Amino acid sequence: MTPTQAAAPGGLSVAMADLPFRIDESALIPLEDGQAVSAGWPESIGGRPLGVTWHWTVTWDLELCRRLLGGRNAERRGEASAHYGIGRGYDEGVDRYVTLENRSWHAGLNQTLRWDGRPLGSPDYKGSRSTIGVETVNIGYATADDMVGDDWIETATPDGKPIRVQPWTGEQVAMMISIGREIVERWPHIGPDDHHGHHDLCPGYKVDVSGFPFARVLRGIYPDRAIDDVWTPTCTVTQRQTALAELGYDLGPTGVDGQWGPRSGAALKRFQTERGLVANGYWSTFVSRRLAAVFAERGMELAEASS
Numbered sequence: 023m024t025p026t027q028a029a030a031p032g033g034l035s036v037a038m039a040d041l042p043f044r045i046d047e048s049a050l051i052p053l054e055d056g057q058a059v060s061a062g063w064p065e066s067i068g069g070r071p072l073g074v075t076w077h078w079t080v081t082w083d084l085e086l087c088r089r090l091l092g093g094r095n096a097e098r099r100g101e102a103s104a105h106y107g108i109g110r111g112y113d114e115g116v117d118r119y120v121t122l123e124n125r126s127w128h129a130g131l132n133q134t135l136r137w138d139g140r141p142l143g144s145p146d147y148k149g150s151r152s153t154i155g156v157e158t159v160n161i162g163y164a165t166a167d168d169m170v171g172d173d174w175i176e177t178a179t180p181d182g183k184p185i186r187v188q189p190w191t192g193e194q195v196a197m198m199i200s201i202g203r204e205i206v207e208r209w210p211h212i213g214p215d216d217h218h219g220h221h222d223l224c225p226g227y228k229v230d231v232s233g234f235p236f237a238r239v240l241r242g243i244y245p246d247r248a249i250d251d252v253w254t255p256t257c258t259v260t261q262r263q264t265a266l267a268e269l270g271y272d273l274g275p276t277g278v279d280g281q282w283g284p285r286s287g288a289a290l291k292r293f294q295t296e297r298g299l300v301a302n303g304y305w306s307t308f309v310s311r312r313l314a315a316v317f318a319e320r321g322m323e324l325a326e327a328s329s
């Protein structure tokens with residue numbers, strides 16, 4: 023029998039970590055034809071989700087995210103959704119659009135890699151069929167100079183374009199940790215390496231969530247596990263080039279110059295080929311993890327090798 027999207031009694035559930043925010047279930051999407059929710063997880067992948075895909079909303083608030091994705095009459099009804107929408111602060115709280123028993127439509131379009139960085143292969147590995155989608159309210163990268171605050175995150179897209187990204191707030195990080203714990207409590211096989219950004223699955227098509235505080239969030243979700251921060255040391259083009267040059271990859275006559283050109287792309291592809299990754303020339307969480315492992319074999323920290 024098809025499970026329904028049952029809301030918690032009273033329509034609200036209280037977050038686990040005693041934080042002063044609530045998970046609002048009033049915008050839960052009905053499990054009906056034409057809505058952006060599908061029942062259950064494919065048997066071909068074990069009848070359970072395999073990972074967590076983090077997104078940014080490109081909105082300033084949760085209200086607009088809810089109007090686009092949540093409830094019966096979402097503007098993107100039948101096109102896109104997510105399991106959660108996480109607001110900027112405790113006052114906005116968290117929306118639940120799809121329960122953890124069902125699938126949300128949050129990735130799949132132009133997806134080339136699956137949750138573990140391998141080629142997509144079967145469509146059952148699309149994000150919308152195999153991972154939990156979490157939207158975080160964030161306007162994304164600055165499209166005008168006057169948007170940028172001093173604390174905006176300096177990073178680069180998977181194809182090496184420098185961008186400045188709105189920082190996630192402390193309260194938001196705390197809520198992301200709380201939601202991550204709820205996910206792992208329900209699906210304990212999901213480990214730190216099963217988390218990634220939308221841009222990791224769809225490089226060249228999506229840039230969310232470049233600059234995401236993965237280490238802070240994962241260290242909160244899995245407090246008893248040693249989690250290496252592979253993201254911060256590979257945030258910028260200069261760091262990425264420095265790490266590749268440290269391993270002896272040829273970046274061309276200009277060397278480490280903070281400009282990601284075809285020679286840098288070719289060096290990255292060689293690294294990917296030699297290390298058994300998909301050689302697509304796009305920077306990803308999978309590349310950063312592999313790079314950290316390679317430096318670890320040499321007794322070096324990634325942070326040291328990329329600076």
Ligand SMILES: [Zn+2]
Binds near residue numbers: 076077220228
């Ligand atoms: Zn996304």
